[in-house]
Amino acid sequence: MKKNTLILIILLTSALSNTFAQEANDTPVSSAYIQLPVVSAYNWRGQIIDDLPVVQPYMSITHRGFTVSAWGNFSLDDKYTGKHDFSEIDLTASYLIPVSFAEISVGIIDYLPTVQADWELHEMFLTAKYPNDWIIPRVEAYRSFNDYVGYYLLAGLSRQFELSKKLALAADFYSGFGSSKWNIYSFGVDGDRMNDGAVSLALKYQLGSALYVTPSIKYAWLWDSKIQTGADETLPAASSDSDMLIGCLSMEYSF
Template sequence: MKRMILAMALMGLLASGTAWAAEAEATLDLNSAYVWRGITFNNGWVVQPGLDVTTGGFGINVWGNFDLDDYNDTLDKNNFSEVDITLSYSFAIERLEIGVGLIEYLFPAGGAGTRELFVGLGLPLFGGLSAAWNFYYDVDEVHSYYTEVSLAYVMALMAGLEMEVGAKAGFAGKDFALAYSAAATDGGFYDYGFSLGLSYSVTDALNLGAAVHYVNTLDKDVLPRADIANGIYGLDTEWVAGLTISYSF
């Protein structure tokens, strides 16, 4: 809780100080499930608010998951089950975009928090096509890594309306796989997914969006199917649909 209060105070300082020339964006997502790196944390409806403040390449983000449904009696609805605080720095070398940072994972409803260091690379290829690679290493509870590669294609459909098509695949270390599922036996190719989204700019500051995501496992020994009744997390939900609203200020 102290970390979250500190993060909110820093965001307020960055967003309000004109000398920082900070930019801020508030987001609110409504999703039919909460799936993270192929793992289902809730197969029911969730609300996920976020606030992002950036200045001079430095950024801080606070994001939360609020469960509207419970998940087979493993969590209670109408509670925040997770709050993430991300500190980052991004810069560019010619066309290559580079980001590094720290993610603090907090679980207000119970469970040990943890933290990850990350590095990410992004490269526009041609037209609206871009590629990205992200690497995460848990330095607290898990002491292992997860990495993913992705492609995204953005196309303008009409004034203010864009469509984005994406694809990703993940790879995990053995200790990461074992930490997140009691049924995992090895590390290796983890999850893959596809997405299709629409985004409409109502004004320069206000955006509305809708998206659908498909996710599945690349190796059931690494990312097994979930058996929540027996306390085993893993792949349980393959399709996720959501709506989003964002406001920049």
């Protein structure tokens, strides 16, 4: 884990240096993005990691198709972390493959928990989506490496409606599938199964040239009854009802 983390930190530092260098040359080949969401609960791939409000800051830097990013989960309550602190930090490095017909990315993710020392996960992934003016389909595939714990697949559809020059409404649906080893690792349930699904609505308002505020709401659920039972028995923030309504208020800035 330390080796993977070191590689990602080096990539992040290199990207930062390249970004500043390009800014000095006034050449627009690099970009950065910052997001600060406050979320009513932390639900990931159907797993209720934290059923209390959290802050999940995200930052990414892109240079010539290469992107490095950092994401964190900051607990606003000490129920699971024991204090107001980050319970998890994830580092990602990816590359956008230069093709004209779709947006295809490959990369690796290093999940770094700060509370559960015995939990760690490293994944390689491939994502693809087909941008168009109607409905945007996407597929995502994640496979663990080092300690192999299976794979997770996701398929989704999204659509954005321009309500005005500064206001847009986005609708999204996705469904996830887990391999047998992934389901044993995540829920203690054997067998390849449909895992989770979610629908969401987001209202994105432009405050400035690159500043946005986005309130959103998501309804998430687990498809399989055995997965639901496993979630109740194994997850630290397990709820008696696997269906969950999640609210979010996010600020976004790109430069």
